[in-house]
Amino acid sequence: MAESRNCIKCKKVFTYTGVPVCQDCQKETEKLFDEARTYIKEHPDCKLAEVAEITGASHKQIFRWIREGRIEISSAQAADGGLTCGNCGKPIVTGRYCSSCAIKMNDSVKEAFGKNKPEEKKPSSGKLKEHGITKGKA
Ligand SMILES: [Zn+2]
Ligand SMILES: [Zn+2]
16 A cells, blocks of 8 residues: 655655655665765764764764664764763763663563563573574574
8 A cells, every 4th residue: 555645854745665754865864874974984083063064964863873873983972962871871872772781671671581481491592592593493
């Protein structure tokens, strides 16, 4: 079922596929992403505001890329840009949480799962993961 929508960026009518912008604007965003990422790589000390200004990507957009883990910045840039851990508020350089909170959360998720399951059968998924086995039996 094709649904026509207006692109939230250029207002053009396009076929909606779950993304609120048209393909042209998506391409444009990818281009901006490339530019922003390259700029940050080449200017490790630049400010995020500068990146936004030079590439034309919005601050919000750059933050999104960082939170998606697509762009990694220095801690100075993080502090300057105000990117902080969603849990403890410490400056972070990528993703949503600082590494220690990410680990803690991972643990609490595991714990929660462990508590939900009574002691009977212990799933060996953890062990499988350690061995890097993701495929089924050969
Ligand atoms: Zn568009
Ligand atoms: Zn944290």
